[in-house]
Amino acid sequence: MTVQGDSAEQEWVDDHAGPVVRPYAVTRGRARPVTGTFDLISLVMATRADVASESGLGPEHVAIVGLCQRMQSVAEIAAHLDLPVGTVRVLLGDLVARNLVQVREPRATTAGLPDDSVFEAVINGLRAL
Amino acid sequence: MDFGPSERPAGVAPLPTAIKILIAGGFGVGKTTMVGAVSETRPLRTEEVLTETGVGIDDLSGVEEKGTTTVAMDFGRITISDDLVLYVFGTPGQDRFWFVWDELALGAIGAVVLADTRRLADCFPSIDYFEGRGTPFVVAVNCFEGARQHRLDEVQAALNLDPGVPVVLCDARQRESSKEVLITLLEHAMKTREARRRAVD
Numbered sequence: 001m002t003v004q005g006d007s008a009e010q011e012w013v014d015d016h017a018g019p020v021v022r023p024y025a026v027t028r029g030r031a032r033p034v035t036g037t038f039d040l041i042s043l044v045m046a047t048r049a050d051v052a053s054e055s056g057l058g059p060e061h062v063a064i065v066g067l068c069q070r071m072q073s074v075a076e077i078a079a080h081l082d083l084p085v086g087t088v089r090v091l092l093g094d095l096v097a098r099n100l101v102q103v104r105e106p107r108a109t110t111a112g113l114p115d116d117s118v119f120e121a122v123i124n125g126l127r128a129l
Numbered sequence: 130m131d132f133g134p135s136e137r138p139a140g141v142a143p144l145p146t147a148i149k150i151l152i153a154g155g156f157g158v159g160k161t162t163m164v165g166a167v168s169e170t171r172p173l174r175t176e177e178v179l180t181e182t183g184v185g186i187d188d189l190s191g192v193e194e195k196g197t198t199t200v201a202m203d204f205g206r207i208t209i210s211d212d213l214v215l216y217v218f219g220t221p222g223q224d225r226f227w228f229v230w231d232e233l234a235l236g237a238i239g240a241v242v243l244a245d246t247r248r249l250a251d252c253f254p255s256i257d258y259f260e261g262r263g264t265p266f267v268v269a270v271n272c273f274e275g276a277r278q279h280r281l282d283e284v285q286a287a288l289n290l291d292p293g294v295p296v297v298l299c300d301a302r303q304r305e306s307s308k309e310v311l312i313t314l315l316e317h318a319m320k321t322r323e324a325r326r327r328a329v330d
């Protein structure tokens with residue numbers, strides 16, 4: 001869901017329709033993905049152009065694969081499909097288990113901050129914007 | 130950049146790395162505005178559904194409507210290069226949802242704490258949080274009415290900041306100004322990293 005630029009109705013309709021009940025149906029009641037952790041900024045790319053013929057996938061799985069023909073983060077997938085992040089994680093787990101998407105986890109920074117080359121690249125990139 | 134399924138080698142991961150920066154601060158201080166100012170698209174919104182206890186949904190046994198809260202996060206994307214994508218996340222309200230903050234702050238390279246000089250104390254929880262976690266941060270005083278009458282060193286003192294923490298003026302509505310804030314943060318985070326490495330040696 002976008003935040004700015006949409007009319008007030010568009011912005012709030014989905015909130016009232018409730019992101020609470022629908023996600024359980026989408027994941028068939030599962031709270032956790034079968035595989036993977038999926039950080040908000042893990043990057044996802046489909047490995048196939050079309051999965052409509054795969055059996056056992058729901059429309060949301062197909063929608064994720066469609067969206068991820070171009071690389072998207074987990075957060076972007078959730079925003080574009082208007083699903084809670086937890087639901088998207090479960091669906092992504094299904095897709096990873098079938099090798100239908102590849103996922104790049106973010107740079108592990110628990111051991112500290114990234115090295116200077118990353119900082120410099122971001123600073124230069126921002127200056128060039 | 131369009132890969133056909135046959136051109137994309139199986140098993141190879143040509144995906145870039147993602148990094149993130151957080152934009153925090155009190156209610157209505159301009160977090161979403163800053164996310165939008167630097168982002169290459171309109172800010173997006175994503176939601177987490179939490180149980181009231183705030184530990185995520187563990188038990189789905191039938192009580193679908195009871196005890197859940199939705200927390201919204203605004204974010205935007207800046208594609209730096211083919212290898213690097215920067216995400217900027219606005220944090221949800223400061224006094225609740227620490228569960229979501231922890232998830233956001235994990236792996237973040239730094240944070241901007243937005244401050245409004247008319248209600249400086251509103252940013253205390255954010256500052257305490259990032260100090261406690263050791264996340265490098267800068268304070269950006271947003272140019273609401275009256276902000277320019279305050280000297281930045283006064284703000285620094287009033288917030289009881291470590292002298293190394295940069296305090297800058299900004300207008301979150303302006304792309305250039307918001308970009309400068311992010312650059313100041315990145316330079317500060319770089320110095321912080323350098324200082325930590327020296328402390329270890």
Ligand SMILES: Nc1nc2c(ncn2[C@@H]2O[C@H](COP(=O)(O)OP(=O)(O)OP(=O)(O)O)[C@@H](O)[C@H]2O)c(=O)[nH]1
Nearest residue numbers: 155156157158159160161162271272273300301302
């Ligand atoms: N004058 C002035 N107004 C600003 C500035 N930045 C933001 N605003 C305005 O302040 C209001 C609140 O901005 P938001 O970006 O929604 O603030 P927020 O921190 O996301 O608010 P919450 O998410 O509700 O806590 C909006 O009307 C903005 O247009 C600024 O630098 N100067």
Ligand SMILES: [Mg+2]
Nearest residue numbers: 160161203219
């Ligand atoms: Mg906001």
